[in-house]
Amino acid sequence: MRTIKFVLIFSLFLITGSGCRSQTTEHGFSGESAYQYVQAQLDFGARIPGSSALLATSHYIQNTLTQNTWQVETQDFRFRDVPLSNIIAKKGEGEKIILIGAHYDTRALADQESDIHLQSTAVPGANDGASGSAVLLELSRVLDPPAGTQVWLVFFDGEDQGHINDWGWSVGSDYFVHQLTEKPTKAVIIDMIGDKDLNIYQEKNSTSTLVTEIWMSAKELGYEAQLIPEYKYAMIDDHLPFINQGIDTALLIDFDYPYWHTTHDTIEHVSPTSLQVIGDVLIHWILTQ
Ligand SMILES: [Zn+2]
Numbered sequence: 001m002r003t004i005k006f007v008l009i010f011s012l013f014l015i016t017g018s019g020c021r022s023q024t025t026e027h028g029f030s031g032e033s034a035y036q037y038v039q040a041q042l043d044f045g046a047r048i049p050g051s052s053a054l055l056a057t058s059h060y061i062q063n064t065l066t067q068n069t070w071q072v073e074t075q076d077f078r079f080r081d082v083p084l085s086n087i088i089a090k091k092g093e094g095e096k097i098i099l100i101g102a103h104y105d106t107r108a109l110a111d112q113e114s115d116i117h118l119q120s121t122a123v124p125g126a127n128d129g130a131s132g133s134a135v136l137l138e139l140s141r142v143l144d145p146p147a148g149t150q151v152w153l154v155f156f157d158g159e160d161q162g163h164i165n166d167w168g169w170s171v172g173s174d175y176f177v178h179q180l181t182e183k184p185t186k187a188v189i190i191d192m193i194g195d196k197d198l199n200i201y202q203e204k205n206s207t208s209t210l211v212t213e214i215w216m217s218a219k220e221l222g223y224e225a226q227l228i229p230e231y232k233y234a235m236i237d238d239h240l241p242f243i244n245q246g247i248d249t250a251l252l253i254d255f256d257y258p259y260w261h262t263t264h265d266t267i268e269h270v271s272p273t274s275l276q277v278i279g280d281v282l283i284h285w286i287l288t289q
Helices: 002-016 031-042 052-067 126-142 171-179 208-220 239-244 272-287
Strands: 071-079 082-091 096-103 149-156 186-191 200-202 227-231 248-253
Touching: 031 052, 031 126, 031 272, 052 071, 052 082, 052 126, 052 149, 071 171, 082 126, 082 171, 096 126, 096 171, 096 272, 126 149, 126 186, 126 272, 149 171, 171 239, 186 208, 186 239, 186 272, 208 227, 208 248, 208 272, 239 248
Parallel strands: 096 149, 096 186, 186 248, 200 227
Antiparallel strands: 071 082, 082 149
16 A cells, blocks of 8 residues: 555656655655644634534544544543543554654643633634644544554544643543553653654653664754754653553654744644654654554
8 A cells, every 4th residue: 555655646746856855755645634623623612621612623533533534432431520532543454553743732720821811711722622633633644553563543632621620731641541441552742743843852751762763763854953962851741541551652742842832833834844754754754564
């Protein structure tokens, strides 16, 4: 399947005579297509846990995954009387399980706003929420898991409500890891990876061997300016529940994002090029597993 795709794209280059790098690479991942998935999520409004917008987004994600021939299930539960739902999509056969995860909820309060009147407004979540989920949806469109490998794409609810109504962070991923009957071999969590000015540093709570593998993939693709091989932040995010269960996990996050948890986390700060970088790196890494 991949060989056929490569031949088709190569033929296209011959016909057009174009040697330049486009937004679509030989594996088919398109940053432009991922960008459309960001917009589609924003069109539902703020995706706050338990809201009708989050439910509509969940249906949209499930329908997209099903159309892309993934096996889809939801994991529904209640937390503090609010219904939460993780979405799990699986493809491929084999004992090796590669999990790629992102949260699809958005923060109910823009508490990093300098204007106090805006702090009670919801975060639109173009980068913080929609970008990671969009990359997962685009992966579902193009990815064929390698032989002997299952790929799980997991969309977590309830990541981003920490300190609101006494909630913690990563409620959905914490529930998910405690329901596992078979553990993923390796997991990668992506969050806030769509910033136009993409600077992803290595994250200190991640499994270091996995960090090395992923940053090596980025280097091989010429993306060292976007995935910088230096440790910088230690984050609380959906990777921690996995780490605490002894699962090798890495977090990809660009925490140098000035619009984090503000009302300005909007589509104009997200770029198809950044989404392309993440898609390219993830596919390159998955295909070397
Ligand atoms: Zn957040």
